[in-house]
Amino acid sequence: MTINRRTKYGNIKLRLHGHVFDSKAEGRRYRELLLLEKAGEITDLQIHPRYLLQEDFTDGEGVRIRPIHYTADFAYRERGRGVVEDVKSPPTRKKADYVMRVKLFKKRYPDVVFKEIT
Secondary structure, eight states, rough: OEEEEEEESOOOEEEETTEEEESHHHHHHHHHHEEEEEEESSEEEEEEOOEEEEEEEEEEESSOOOOOOEOSSEEETTTTTTEEEEETTTTGGOOOOHHHHHHHHHHHHHTTTEEEEE
């Protein structure tokens, strides 16, 4: 089911199995991952898992700085190894905040495989 709302980058949000996906491409990837899980190729599929990148803290002036989180599109286990995926279009994969979060994610979770699906 499509949600009739276009976003800044022209993608159309999609609702499948009670989950809202940011684009048709993300919904398509979800369907592929469901098939892989059913076939036993992957396990423990998660949708929009949230990862802590930096804890909150109080700076030198006593101001509380909120934590930084990264929400991936999908996470699962493949051959016993953790995998995180993010579905991105060419314009959105260049955004500075996305690039920074991916770098912080890779630094904090070096044992997790990060895949960018375009």
